[in-house]
Amino acid sequence: MKTILLWFLLLVFCVVALWIGRYEMGWRQIGCVFLSWFQEGICEQNRNAQIILSLRLPRIVLEIFVGMGLAASGASFQSVFKNPLATPDILGVSSGASFGAILGLVLGLGKMGMIAISLGFGFLALGVVALIAKGSQEYGTIMLVLGGIIVSALFQSFLSLIKYIADPQDVLPAITYWLLGSLQVSGFDEIYLGIIGIAMGCVIIYLFRWKLNILALDDDEARSLGIRLRFYRTLFICSSTLVVVFVVSMCGLIGWVGLLIPHMARLLRGSDNAEVIPLSLAFGAIFMVFLDTLSRSISTDEIPVSILSALFGAPLFIYILKNNKGIRL
Template sequence: MRKKTLFVGSLLILCIMMALSLGRYSLSFKEVLEVIMGTSKESLHYTVVYGMRLPRIMLVLLCGSGLALAGHTYQVVFRNPLVSPDVLGVSAGCSFGAAFAMVFLGGGLMAIGGMSFLCGIVVVSLTMLLARRMRNKTLGLVLWGIVTSSIASSGLMLIKYGADPYKQLPAIEFWLMGGFYQASWQQVGAIGLIFSIAIVSLYLLRWKLKVMMLGDEAAHVLGVNVKAVRYGALSVATFLVAIIISLVGLVSWIGLIAPHLAKLYTKKEDLSCMTMAMVLGSLVLLIADTCARTLFPAELPISILTSFMGAILLAIILLQSKQ
């Protein structure tokens, strides 16, 4: 296990160095190391590395880890490998909020991010509130998540129908495909804070979540408050996903595919591969973002590449699976 972790960690470091080097203004590994060590005499190199590429790379790594962490948590709580972080409606709610801000609130970054986050949390809160009335809480969360997601998606389509087809509609569609082109140290700090809180919270719940993997009845017998742990873990994971989406737009597939890659790589099915899932989520998203900003004359929205890469990786997993 240590060799596997060391290999993936080394690969991630290599990809970070490549991401710092590649771009419209390319740098060699030596020049990047000189900037990091503080021995470079070129001020432009400092600007490129610390002012442009490093905050973007840090944001990508945090978002990849956060989405993978949330996806793994969802799959453990629902005991379903096909569950993704948007099952409770957070993606649909955030998308509706962003579109609403673009059409009715002027489309500023603060307005888009704030409304996206607020609507995402509202939709998920409504899902959890309605699901509490059902006997099967897990099934209730999934079904009510479908209902609230559909309502939010209908609202999004209504806003798009009434939006200005020359300015507002393209902006909405572009946001829905996600991107890190506006990365800043402020965004890194915001997501880093929430990510740290999420890791600590889920770490404190790790043994109770592991017991819940045996089933609700077994967890009750062993003294676990299943309802509190389930809603607590889902709330933390959803809050993390909502803040990520509100800042960078929709980033598809990472929360679904990273836990599968971790299970396939570690040959384990429990919570012990959560760290590996976060590292692989960062690695996949970093590769996708580097390709998005370097392979084409114009930068591609990130979800175009993550959807393609996710589908290919999932196909490989299915071909290698015996079940």
């Protein structure tokens, strides 16, 4: 019931997000745009249709998928690594994908080129982490985390090098703004590939979500239940990596969502991932729609969404810590 209410709340947020913006638009004008799909010429709306169908609606769809993807991958990593502070960038994938996207931006490869090269470097980062952890089965998850720290630092140094040699008048501001995170798009053509990738990762996590309860146990206890630890760890890590890479390639770095949202879900449903994952998907979508609506409407210039995610995420996480007397899986 709570999950259904959250999805209804998401629908309300999306309708409000269509209405709010720098360009004022009434409910009748918005209704005309959607009614014109079924009956042409019902009202004059060329400019309104362009704003809603090319700017606001694609952006809202992207917000929903980004929020769901980051929340689901965060919940997945927290169980796989048995760490309530695990986030989607724990394996250095975000840094690798960011480096790839910035390289594509500097080389002028366009949106699809940025996504492709970001995908390549994101999975390259994961592969390097896997090589570091290879052969250390007893401390497998610990070695993965340590490898992630090393790889993240390596790609952050590459990012700093690109920023150092970039043109300070033109390229450097674009890099800095992109790294702060933005969901600004100009049509569905820019996001459909990323949405497909995020949806694939989310579907896999959702379908096998109950396995996360077993992965959160000690390894010996999990093996005694007959689960194939290596297979399911790899499945969840690759699915979450797929989500993170596509989010980073399209929107830049967006923090706090993957850390905060799963704990909000656990406040309502405890530690059962069969319930936590669906709630995280809904909470993540609502959180991102709310944040991005604020980012594009509370000032004349758009505020990077990562700034707002930190401003809202930190106090909420403090509340969860105080309410729970700590954090749990």
